[in-house]
Amino acid sequence: xxxxxxxxxxxxxxxxxxxxxxxxxxxxxxxxxxxxxxxxxxxxxxxxxxxxxxxxxxxxxxxxxxxxxxxxxxxxxxxxxxxxxxxxxxxxxxxxxxxxxxxxxxxxxxx
Amino acid sequence: xxxxxxxxxxxxxxxxxxxxxxxxxxxxxxxxxxxxxxxxxxxxxxxxxxxxxxxxxxxxxxxxxxxxxxxxxxxxxxxxxxxxxxxxxxxxxxxxxxxxxxxxxxxxxxxx
Numbered sequence: 238x239x240x241x242x243x244x245x246x247x248x249x250x251x252x253x254x255x256x257x258x259x260x261x262x263x264x265x266x267x268x269x270x271x272x273x274x275x276x277x278x279x280x281x282x283x284x285x286x287x288x289x290x291x292x293x294x295x296x297x298x299x300x301x302x303x304x305x306x307x308x309x310x311x312x313x314x315x316x317x318x319x320x321x322x323x324x325x326x327x328x329x330x331x332x333x334x335x336x337x338x339x340x341x342x343x344x345x346x347x348x
Numbered sequence: 349x350x351x352x353x354x355x356x357x358x359x360x361x362x363x364x365x366x367x368x369x370x371x372x373x374x375x376x377x378x379x380x381x382x383x384x385x386x387x388x389x390x391x392x393x394x395x396x397x398x399x400x401x402x403x404x405x406x407x408x409x410x411x412x413x414x415x416x417x418x419x420x421x422x423x424x425x426x427x428x429x430x431x432x433x434x435x436x437x438x439x440x441x442x443x444x445x446x447x448x449x450x451x452x453x454x455x456x457x458x459x460x
Binding site for chain 2: 267268270272277278279280281282285287325327329335336338339340341
C-alpha cells in the first residue's frame with residue numbers, strides 16, 4: 238500500500254528558513270498537500286501542489302516536488318514563533334480524494 | 349472550523365460504555381472521514397463515507413461503527429469503549445477537486 242514518511246522533529250531559529258521533507262511511494266498521486274496543526278486544534282491546509290508541477294510558491298511558503306525521487310519539501314522563509322506546529326505531508330491516494338498522511342513533523346522555533 | 353463542527357469537544361467515559369461522537373457539516377460535501385490521532389502514530393483513518401448510507405472501513409476500524417443518514421451528519425460510535433480508544437478524534441470533509449480536506453477541531457476522548 239501507499240506510505241508517506243516524514244522526519245519527526247525539526248528545530249529552527251527564529252528568522253532562519255525551515256525545510257520539512259517528505260517521501261511518498263504512490264507514483265499515481267495527483268495532488269500532494271501540506272497541513273499545519275497547532276496545539277489543541279485540527280489540521281489546517283497550508284498549500285498543495287499538483288503532480289505535474291515542480292514548484293509552488295505562496296508568500297513565505299515554497300513547495301518543491303521531485304517526482305522521480307517521490308520527494309516533497311516545504312520551505313518556510315523567515316520562520317517565526319507562530320510557525321511552531323506539527324506539519325503533515327499528505328498524498329491523494331485515490332481518484333476520489335482519500336488522502337494518505339505522514340506521521341507529522343514537529344517544528345520548534347527558538348528565539 | 350468553518351463549515352464543520354464536532355461534538356462533544358471533550359468527553360470522559362467508563363470502560364465498557366457506548367460512546368457516540370458527532371460530526372456536522374454545512375458545506376454539502378459528499379465525503380466525510382473519521383480519524384484518530386495518537387502520539388507516534390500520526391493520523392489513522394477509522395471509517396469514511398462517500399455519500400448517505402455509503403460507508404467503508406479504514407485501517408483501524410475494529411471497535412468502531414459509523415452511520416450517515418443525512419449528508420450533513422457523520423456519527424462515530426464506540427460500541428464498548430476501551431482504554432486503547434483514548435485518543436483525539438478528528439472528522440474531516442472533502443468535496444471534488446484538489447482542495448483536500450477541511451478538519452474539525454477534534455474531540456478529546458478519555459476512557460477510564
